[in-house]
Amino acid sequence: MEQKLFVYNSLTRNKEEFKPLNPGHVGMYVCGPTVYSDVHLGNCRTFIAFDLIYRYLLHLGYKVRYVRNITDAGHLESDGDVGEDKVSKKAKIEQLEPMEIVQRYTIDFHKVMDIFNALPPSIEPTATGHIIEQIELVKSILAAGYAYEVDGSVYFDVEKYSQNNDYGALNGRKLEDMLNNTRTLGGQDEKRGKLDFALWIKAKPEHLMQWPSPWGMGFPGWHLECSAMSNKYLGHQFDIHGGGMDLMPTHHTNEIAQNIACCGKTPANYWIHTNMLTTNGQKMSKSLGNSFLPHELFTGEHALLKKGYSPMVIRFFFLQASYRSTVDFSNDAIDAAEIFYKKLSETARKLASLQQNALTAVDEETDKGINTFCDDCYYSMNDNFNSPKTLEALNNLSKWINSYAASIRNSGEITAQTFERMKKTYTDFFFDVLGLKVEDSDSGDTDELMQLIIKLRNEAKAGKDYATSDKIREGLKSIGFQLNDNKQGTTDWVRV
Ligand SMILES: [Zn+2]
Numbered sequence: 001m002e003q004k005l006f007v008y009n010s011l012t013r014n015k016e017e018f019k020p021l022n023p024g025h026v027g028m029y030v031c032g033p034t035v036y037s038d039v040h041l042g043n044c045r046t047f048i049a050f051d052l053i054y055r056y057l058l059h060l061g062y063k064v065r066y067v068r069n070i071t072d073a074g075h076l077e078s079d080g081d082v083g084e085d086k087v088s089k090k091a092k093i094e095q096l097e098p099m100e101i102v103q104r105y106t107i108d109f110h111k112v113m114d115i116f117n118a119l120p121p122s123i124e125p126t127a128t129g130h131i132i133e134q135i136e137l138v139k140s141i142l143a144a145g146y147a148y149e150v151d152g153s154v155y156f157d158v159e160k161y162s163q164n165n166d167y168g169a170l171n172g173r174k175l176e177d178m179l180n181n182t183r184t185l186g187g188q189d190e191k192r193g194k195l196d197f198a199l200w201i202k203a204k205p206e207h208l209m210q211w212p213s214p215w216g217m218g219f220p221g222w223h224l225e226c227s228a229m230s231n232k233y234l235g236h237q238f239d240i241h242g243g244g245m246d247l248m249p250t251h252h253t254n255e256i257a258q259n260i261a262c263c264g265k266t267p268a269n270y271w272i273h274t275n276m277l278t279t280n281g282q283k284m285s286k287s288l289g290n291s292f293l294p295h296e297l298f299t300g301e302h303a304l305l306k307k308g309y310s311p312m313v314i315r316f317f318f319l320q321a322s323y324r325s326t327v328d329f330s331n332d333a334i335d336a337a338e339i340f341y342k343k344l345s346e347t348a349r350k351l352a353s354l355q356q357n358a359l360t361a362v363d364e365e366t367d368k369g370i371n372t373f374c375d376d377c378y379y380s381m382n383d384n385f386n387s388p389k390t391l392e393a394l395n396n397l398s399k400w401i402n403s404y405a406a407s408i409r410n411s412g413e414i415t416a417q418t419f420e421r422m423k424k425t426y427t428d429f430f431f432d433v434l435g436l437k438v439e440d441s442d443s444g445d446t447d448e449l450m451q452l453i454i455k456l457r458n459e460a461k462a463g464k465d466y467a468t469s470d471k472i473r474e475g476l477k478s479i480g481f482q483l484n485d486n487k488q489g490t491t492d493w494v495r496v
Contacts, residue, residue: 005060005382007240008324010248010271011170015384018270020239026057026064027238029230029268031247032124034071035105036086038293039112042284046244046274048315049323049385051118051435053240053272056381059433067233068121070109072102073128073209074201075222081198085219088208098208102128112294115311117435123233127225131211134220134228137262138199138213146261150190152202152216158195161257167195170256170271171249197254199224223254230267231259241268248273272323279304279329292329306331309338312439316341319387319434339480341436344391346494347398348430349438349447350405356419363412366400370418373397374425381433390429397426406484406492450481450493458489 005018020026030050033043047068057064077083091098113120127134138154141147146161147154158167162175175195182194198221203210210217230238236259243252252271259267276283279290292302300308309317317337321327373396380389401422414422430436453472460468473483476493484492 003378003382006384007270007272008384009269010273011266013172016270018239020062021237021269024061024063026062026240027234028054028057028064028066028240028242029226029234029238030066030068030121030241031226031243031251032068032070033105033109034075034086035102035109036075036090037105039105039109040286041292041294041297042244042277044112044116044294045277045318045327046242047113047118048116048318048435049274050242050272051116052319052323052387052433053242053385054119054121055433055435056385059428065123065234066121067123067125067230069226069229070102070106070124070126071222071225072106072126073098074220074225081201081221085207085209091208099128102126115294115298116315117312117437119435125229125233127220127229128209130225130228130232131220133232134224135200135211135213137224137228137231137258138220140262141199141258144261146257147199148192149215152218153190153198154200154215155191155196156199156254156257156261157192158197158257159193161261165257165260167253167257169266170253173249197221197223197250199258223251223258226251226255227258227262227267231263234267236263236267237265238268240270240272242272242274245273245275274323275326277327277329281328284329304329304331309334310439312345312437313338313341316344316391316436319391319436322384322386322388324384340391340395344394344398344430345436345438346446347401348427348436351401351423351426354401354405354423356416357413359413359416361413362415366412367414367418370397370400370414370422373400374421377425377429377433387434390434394426394429394434397422401426402494406494454483454490454493457483461489 006015007018008015028050030047032047033039050066050068054064054066072087073085075086077086077089087098087101091101094101110120138147141156142149142154145157147156149155158175161167167175168178179194200213200215200218201221202216203218207219210219230241241252241255248271256266259265277291278284279288279292282288282290284291290304292305294311294314296302297305297314298308298311300306313334317334318327320337320340373393376393376396377390380386380393383389453476457469457472460466460472476483482494483490484494
């Protein structure tokens, strides 16, 4: 099955065939979190989406170097180079060292990623660990004539850059429009142009995190770290650069400008951006009180939640939408995801011990159908990592597997080769590509309990106590469990 992977590229606004720079290898850079508070759900969604992309590329056999940074300095409260450094501000409030804040929230972030079963990146560099590289980058941009120094700060000259380059290439906007829509912000007296941004910022004596530089004591501008670290670990040009959609207009636009100014090349060939979260159709935001922290979702301790959900249910819920679509949180939607997830998860559990029955005759139509569902898993993921479609394909396989396991299938047999392919495809996609797990509560306890109930019911039937046997059957059905009767009696169950 020869298939090509297609990726939506934000830079060209087109779905393009994915062709890595070095065959067999992929370099991917994703903008990581600023570690000054609990990781918010929008970030989790973004990193789960890139985990899916990373996992699929690995599944296809690529050797992937996945770099995701930790921003631990230089990210100011506003993208317009004004306000306090987020980490420093929190350190002052908590009366701690900035690095204590960084340590605490980095550990928390890793824990949350682990709970969501997101694989760690290959390299996780920090901004404070790459001050020298950032200073070198500023020097190169100055030497190339695209930056200027004013009283200990260095700014990028957007107007100069725009003479030969399209500054708005990523966000698709014209320079005049951007100029007209930009308010005058802090540091404006020093900046030559309204769109100029800081590469290096002079630190006031009281600023907690500052380093010596050729321009005096200061700290790097936020956009600089990603250019410096992607250059260092992936080279001047690599394959994929990603992040949340909110990073596109400023952070990524400025990153591209920095890279072109210093090295003459757009750093990545494919730019991938994840969409935002909403709650009951409204933009999710802290100020509206409709945003959730991961632990609030797990415990259900939030005014808008009627119960808690497991991390795999939330991961599954995210995967039900393409990464380019918004995800809307509502109790009903997560409840539906929970039921769907449990169905597929039980199939994954059952599949481990499923053996093929003695083959009587192959039904070609069924055999072809199963192979089509397996192909669909790849077609869907190759279509810009379309996880909702992949879940549909798995659901089709799951239906057949369940009826096969319960020996109630109406359709015919499949070849041993197709049987093995189906098992492998389902397992590969459920566990390795989608990164789902069979959670403890579903791994065996439910089945053990159900086997006990099935035994009691079979005993009731054997004793001709049909009233009890029917009561058990109907009672289970009302809470979503269907018993499967066959010639040997009742031996299996499915969630409906
Ligand atoms: Zn970045």
